[in-house]
Amino acid sequence: MSEKNRKCDILIIGAGPAGLTAAIYSAWLGLKTVVLETGIAGGRAGLAPKIENFPGFPEGIKGSELVDRMIQQAARFNAEFKSSEEVVGLDLKGEIKKVVSRKQNYEASTLIIATGTQRRKLRVPGETDFLGRGVSYCAVCDGTFFRNKAVAMLVMGRRLRLKLYL
Ligand SMILES: Cc1cc2nc3c(=O)[nH]c(=O)nc-3n(C[C@H](O)[C@H](O)[C@H](O)COP(=O)(O)OP(=O)(O)OC[C@H]3O[C@@H](n4cnc5c(N)ncnc54)[C@H](O)[C@@H]3O)c2cc1C
Numbered sequence: 001m002s003e004k005n006r007k008c009d010i011l012i013i014g015a016g017p018a019g020l021t022a023a024i025y026s027a028w029l030g031l032k033t034v035v036l037e038t039g040i041a042g043g044r045a046g047l048a049p050k051i052e053n054f055p056g057f058p059e060g061i062k063g064s065e066l067v068d069r070m071i072q073q074a075a076r077f078n079a080e081f082k083s084s085e086e087v088v089g090l091d092l093k094g095e096i097k098k099v100v101s102r103k104q105n106y107e108a109s110t111l112i113i114a115t116g117t118q119r120r121k122l123r124v125p126g127e128t129d130f131l132g133r134g135v136s137y138c139a140v141c142d143g144t145f146f147r148n149k150a151v152a153m154l155v156m157g158r159r160l161r162l163k164l165y166l
Helices: 017-028 043-047 063-076 139-146
Strands: 005-013 033-036 080-082 087-091 097-101 105-113 151-156 160-165
Touching: 005 017, 005 097, 017 033, 017 043, 017 063, 017 105, 033 105, 043 063, 063 080
Parallel strands: 005 033, 005 105, 033 080
Antiparallel strands: 087 097, 097 105, 151 160
């Protein structure tokens, strides 16, 4: 640990598209902005082979390229990114928010939690290997890639149902 308590105006947990968008805005406004990320910046969008529904890219754009652009945009306004820095504790009682990562303690006037979600895995063979190449967890995001193709859809709720559209 370099400093005991690093101070900033805005502390953002999670560097997916939500955290990156927040970082662009707060850094652009001149606020001292720090983004903490468990892995590497980009979040789940970085895994998308192609994103077709983001405004400004009429031909679509590779997910990793889109998030790289977001990172560059935030960095241009001096947002600071901390990769491999998982947040493990929060103290939100006082006006100053206290955040504990595995590497450092932070204090911020404002905390933004943008930690996304995790997909519930089916644990079937090939599920990880074919992520983004046939396996998808988001019908809204990826449905159009499979237009007029046969798909198997598992709906995980209170009951498990299997629907096969041919
Ligand atoms: C293969 C694939 C294809 C997709 N294609 C599309 C598409 O075409 N169009 C579309 O609109 N959407 C698509 N999506 C969905 C899109 O990626 C997500 O909706 C989007 O990434 C959500 O952004 P987010 O910032 O909310 O969360 P995430 O992207 O999940 O980012 C959250 C970040 O928070 C970090 N984090 C979590 N906990 C902690 C912690 N304790 N400390 C520090 N960091 C933490 C995570 O490591 C992660 O990087 C796709 C997703 C995948 C996986």
